[in-house]
Amino acid sequence: MNVIRTEDAVGMVLGHDITEIVPGEFKGVAFKKGHIITENDIERLLRIGKEHIYVFDLSEDEFHEDEAAVRLGELFAGSGISFSEPKEGKININPEYKGLLKINRDLLDEVNDIGDICVATIHGDRYVNKGDLLGGCRIIPLTTKKENIYKIEELAKDKEPMFQVKPFKKFKTALIVTGSEVYKGRIEDKFGPVIEKKLKFFGSEIFYKEIVPDELETIKEKILAAKEKGAELIIVTGGMSVDPDDKTPGAIKATGANIITYGTPILPGAMLLFAYLDDIPVFGLPGCVMFAKTTAFDLLLPKVMAGEKIYRKDISRMGYGGQCISCEVCTFPNCHFGKH
Numbered sequence: 001m002n003v004i005r006t007e008d009a010v011g012m013v014l015g016h017d018i019t020e021i022v023p024g025e026f027k028g029v030a031f032k033k034g035h036i037i038t039e040n041d042i043e044r045l046l047r048i049g050k051e052h053i054y055v056f057d058l059s060e061d062e063f064h065e066d067e068a069a070v071r072l073g074e075l076f077a078g079s080g081i082s083f084s085e086p087k088e089g090k091i092n093i094n095p096e097y098k099g100l101l102k103i104n105r106d107l108l109d110e111v112n113d114i115g116d117i118c119v120a121t122i123h124g125d126r127y128v129n130k131g132d133l134l135g136g137c138r139i140i141p142l143t144t145k146k147e148n149i150y151k152i153e154e155l156a157k158d159k160e161p162m163f164q165v166k167p168f169k170k171f172k173t174a175l176i177v178t179g180s181e182v183y184k185g186r187i188e189d190k191f192g193p194v195i196e197k198k199l200k201f202f203g204s205e206i207f208y209k210e211i212v213p214d215e216l217e218t219i220k221e222k223i224l225a226a227k228e229k230g231a232e233l234i235i236v237t238g239g240m241s242v243d244p245d246d247k248t249p250g251a252i253k254a255t256g257a258n259i260i261t262y263g264t265p266i267l268p269g270a271m272l273l274f275a276y277l278d279d280i281p282v283f284g285l286p287g288c289v290m291f292a293k294t295t296a297f298d299l300l301l302p303k304v305m306a307g308e309k310i311y312r313k314d315i316s317r318m319g320y321g322g323q324c325i326s327c328e329v330c331t332f333p334n335c336h337f338g339k340h
């Protein structure tokens, strides 16, 4: 740090906070450490009694923390992402609309390995709402070598952005409720309303609904009929376990669908089936989806709704963090469930 005459400090970086006291009116920080001194500041500094100040020299090969933070904000913000004004070398990252958050985890780790620059995030692959806090980027020293920023710009080239939000699409959804007890009117359908509510949250609606008995052929026919009618997503509920009356997995298979998984390492929801009938995602949902607050379905549905293709490995890797602990007050998705 150098001591310099205040009049000569324009464009330089203030090395310490400066307090101003105007009796009866104001007492506080007039200028913060790290502030870049402008022509307009000189008179106020002199009035505070600062004829000399400590400054950092911003040499040719350095960026001021705020400038570096803004450059990184521009670099990290993919579609649907905005970032705040820098404050003391820090920007906040926010979504511009509701959607599925994607974070480039490899890039994140590489950036944090460099030093001087810290990026902290929430977990990706979950839904976020407009204005949520997704993360922050802070430059640790007051100034950082330009080469650090250029290195990050190079690292990020031709890669998925650090942050992006994929908007949810509207899916024409078919719902096939299985269960002879429901079909015969012995009990009321409690599954349908749960699914309807979950879909509505993502902006999709059920255009085709059938209640069918536990008969493999009937379930199969209704799935194929839904496809024929233009379904973009097919959900079949109930009959997913191993009882003799549980026909849903067999029926989905019999349509010729490609079974991605029957059994997910997620609890509750281990008996969930996910398949593609041509390109149409098909869920077989076990009974727990009807009564448990959060299940495997809540982890997979946002991805499907954002138009992501689901691979077997995406599901088989979900065991880590895949146990819901049924908190008294559910805060999902702001919890460990489904984060890995």
Ligand SMILES: Nc1nc2c(c(=O)[nH]1)N[C@H]1C(S)=C(S)[C@@H](COP(=O)(O)OP(=O)(O)OC[C@H]3O[C@@H](n4cnc5c(N)ncnc54)[C@H](O)[C@@H]3O)O[C@H]1N2
Pocket (backbone or CB within 6 Å): 177, 178, 179, 181, 182, 187, 188, 189, 190, 191, 192, 237, 238, 239, 240, 241, 242, 243, 246, 269, 270, 271, 285, 286, 287, 288, 289, 290
């Ligand atoms: N022997 C085994 N039994 C069960 C296993 C297992 O591995 N071995 N897994 C358990 C798990 S985990 C789950 S989850 C459930 C899966 O249930 P299903 O998908 O087979 O559900 P259902 O047997 O069809 O129904 C269970 C229960 O819920 C009622 N239900 C079903 N659909 C509706 C509806 N639309 N409206 C109202 N109520 C409905 C149904 O009447 C049953 O009482 O299996 C465990 N068992």
Ligand code: MOO
Pocket (backbone or CB within 6 Å): 266, 267, 268, 269, 270, 271, 272, 286, 287, 288
């Ligand atoms: O394992 Mo079941 O499908 O969780 O409730």
